[in-house]
Amino acid sequence: MRFVKAVTSPDSPDFLPVPERIAVFDNDGTLWPEQPLIQAVFLAARAKAMLREDPSWADREPAVAAAASGDFDYFHREGEAALMALVAATSAGMTDAEFNSLVDEFFATSTHPTLGKPFTGLAYQPMVEFLDLLRSEGFQVFICSGGGMDFVRRVSGPMYGIPAANVIGSSLAKEVGDADGRTAVWRLPELASFNDRAEKVKNIALHLGARPVVAGGNVRSGGDIAMLTYSSEGPGPSLQLVVNHDDPEREFAYAEADRMTLNAAEKNDFLVISIKDDWVTVFDDGPPEPYELSTAGENR
Amino acid sequence: MRFVKAVTSPDSPDFLPVPERIAVFDNDGTLWPEQPLIQAVFLAARAKAMLREDPSWADREPAVAAAASGDFDYFHREGEAALMALVAATSAGMTDAEFNSLVDEFFATSTHPTLGKPFTGLAYQPMVEFLDLLRSEGFQVFICSGGGMDFVRRVSGPMYGIPAANVIGSSLAKEVGDADGRTAVWRLPELASFNDRAEKVKNIALHLGARPVVAGGNVRSGGDIAMLTYSSEGPGPSLQLVVNHDDPEREFAYAEADRMTLNAAEKNDFLVISIKDDWVTVFDDGPPEPYELSTAGENR
Numbered sequence: 001m002r003f004v005k006a007v008t009s010p011d012s013p014d015f016l017p018v019p020e021r022i023a024v025f026d027n028d029g030t031l032w033p034e035q036p037l038i039q040a041v042f043l044a045a046r047a048k049a050m051l052r053e054d055p056s057w058a059d060r061e062p063a064v065a066a067a068a069s070g071d072f073d074y075f076h077r078e079g080e081a082a083l084m085a086l087v088a089a090t091s092a093g094m095t096d097a098e099f100n101s102l103v104d105e106f107f108a109t110s111t112h113p114t115l116g117k118p119f120t121g122l123a124y125q126p127m128v129e130f131l132d133l134l135r136s137e138g139f140q141v142f143i144c145s146g147g148g149m150d151f152v153r154r155v156s157g158p159m160y161g162i163p164a165a166n167v168i169g170s171s172l173a174k175e176v177g178d179a180d181g182r183t184a185v186w187r188l189p190e191l192a193s194f195n196d197r198a199e200k201v202k203n204i205a206l207h208l209g210a211r212p213v214v215a216g217g218n219v220r221s222g223g224d225i226a227m228l229t230y231s232s233e234g235p236g237p238s239l240q241l242v243v244n245h246d247d248p249e250r251e252f253a254y255a256e257a258d259r260m261t262l263n264a265a266e267k268n269d270f271l272v273i274s275i276k277d278d279w280v281t282v283f284d285d286g287p288p289e290p291y292e293l294s295t296a297g298e299n300r
Numbered sequence: 301m302r303f304v305k306a307v308t309s310p311d312s313p314d315f316l317p318v319p320e321r322i323a324v325f326d327n328d329g330t331l332w333p334e335q336p337l338i339q340a341v342f343l344a345a346r347a348k349a350m351l352r353e354d355p356s357w358a359d360r361e362p363a364v365a366a367a368a369s370g371d372f373d374y375f376h377r378e379g380e381a382a383l384m385a386l387v388a389a390t391s392a393g394m395t396d397a398e399f400n401s402l403v404d405e406f407f408a409t410s411t412h413p414t415l416g417k418p419f420t421g422l423a424y425q426p427m428v429e430f431l432d433l434l435r436s437e438g439f440q441v442f443i444c445s446g447g448g449m450d451f452v453r454r455v456s457g458p459m460y461g462i463p464a465a466n467v468i469g470s471s472l473a474k475e476v477g478d479a480d481g482r483t484a485v486w487r488l489p490e491l492a493s494f495n496d497r498a499e500k501v502k503n504i505a506l507h508l509g510a511r512p513v514v515a516g517g518n519v520r521s522g523g524d525i526a527m528l529t530y531s532s533e534g535p536g537p538s539l540q541l542v543v544n545h546d547d548p549e550r551e552f553a554y555a556e557a558d559r560m561t562l563n564a565a566e567k568n569d570f571l572v573i574s575i576k577d578d579w580v581t582v583f584d585d586g587p588p589e590p591y592e593l594s595t596a597g598e599n600r
Contacts, residue, residue: 019457019464096505140465153509157319164319165440165508166465174505176498176526182533183526185505198476205396205474205485207507208465209453226476226483233482 003239014237018138023214027145035252046090088189095184145169200227218243222260240270247276303539314537318438323514327445335552346390388489445469500527518543522560540570547576
């Protein structure tokens with residue numbers, strides 16, 4: 001709040017004109033939980049549904065069989081190629097509109113395995129309040145997620161007030177073609193961008209053309225360090241936030257073996273948030289709101 | 301105005317929720333003039349400056365020499381590769397921040413060769429009014445230009461009220477590196493995307509994840525037909541505008557030999573705007589406003 005006041009008060013030496021008020025946030029572990037990764041739950045659910053509809057998938061694609069049976073060791077063993085095979089089978093070979101329908105159905109019918117709430121009820125309440133504060137002070141707020149851009153876009157509006165167009169994420173290659181006689185965007189079984197580490201900086205340049213003055217990430221894989229550092233190296237005032245997951249009671253507790261993100265935070269003056277000590281509320285405790293399908297975008 | 305009222309009145313059968321109110325506009329010939337292409341003037345100015353600083357460019361890159369001397373036949377003769385060589389020499393091999401400074405300097409010091417105004421004073425006034433109307437009714441407004449994304453982003457805010465992040469355009473490949481010890485985005489001498497025809501639809505999917513309900517383009521090359529058609533094929537109400545340049549007195553008059561865009565307009569019910577007959581004002585006739593550098597983005 002001290003930072004926001006400093007950059008928005010007209011007579012402050014740190015005042016920033018409205019167009020420079022740009023904030024980006026990672027999503028998994030920064031705006032909602034990542035234990036388990038929610039998109040991984042989606043992929044597993046999709047694999048199960050595919051096997052039910054067509055049992056021949058079991059022979060045709062071992063990654064589908066492994067995901068459907070919860071054999072996550074398979075993916076650790078087989079590495080990135082196996083994960084990409086799963087993404088290709090579950091999320092490509094269809095139009096954006098078809099994929100969006102699958103994602104909408106998932107969010108409308110699934111709940112978190114241990115937290116007992118729909119995934120769409122799991123936005124971190126203090127972060128939502130911070131996004132609201134930023135927007136009320138003229139900031140443009142974006143997500144820059146390692147997760148699938150199209151996946152996150154379906155819920156960014158209802159959960160965080162972030163329009164689909166303000167979501168940057170990993171993406172598949174696509175091509176423009178035809179579906180039922182109308183122009184359609186087809187999803188190809190090939191990664192166009194894995195939005196992690198330095199790629200996050202590159203995609204921020206592609207989507208925003210700006211060095212954000214606010215950036216938020218979290219401790220887990222070091223995937224946000226490049227983006228946080230980029231934000232911190234601008235010519236003027238800036239703020240970087242790092243969510244540290246240290247609350248096994250209300251959320252989860254996990255750390256990086258190499259302390260990479262916390263080390264970067266110490267070196268570069270990123271502000272570390274302790275979920276345990278700093279957040280009065282983690283999730284909005286009210287009754288879960290009925291999930292409303294995102295009306296943004298390509299849904300028919 | 302009839303369309304905007306129909307999709308924003310709560311009791312209208314065509315009512316669209318706010319997140320679905322998405323509008324995209326081509327830039328060259330749709331929001332500002334394209335005789336000559338303003339980015340071509342920039343490239344020529346840049347080529348001249350480079351030759352002045354280092355005469356060896358004349359031998360090293362014939363495209364630079366041709367652009368500096370105004371030999372545009374060279375580019376017609378040599379085709380796309382020559383144009384790309386010019387873009388590479390003038391707009392790559394530097395950071396985004398350096399490129400942005402060059403663009404800012406160009407706009408601060410250049411005027412249109414025949415219209416006698418700074419380029420930043422050449423927004424089509426009726427289009428600016430329409431963008432304002434759309435925004436006041438909850439629309440998100442984007443540019444989807446064949447021009448360079450980073451070039452257009454420097455003026456989209458001051459000229460049209462469109463933030464840099466809402467500009468889609470052609471782009472160079474980039475890589476994240478270092479400049480003076482800070483994280484920087486470097487521009488590579490290689491095209492990442494030429495945002496024309498079907499590629500406009502693909503980049504709309506990448507940047508917005510949505511089928512726009514409003515799209516605007518113009519008659520010249522047929523480059524907007526795919527985007528306009530995509531917009532027109534949504535499940536609900538939509539509006540497509542095509543600017544026809546038929547006013548040699550106040551702007552320019554030119555047509556497509558094959559009438560491709562006008563034919564598509566007839567077939568798909570795009571609304572054709574005659575500059576001559578439909579626009580009371582083409583350019584704001586007031587005294588030119590002093591050009592203010594865009595404060596959005598990566599400028600240092």
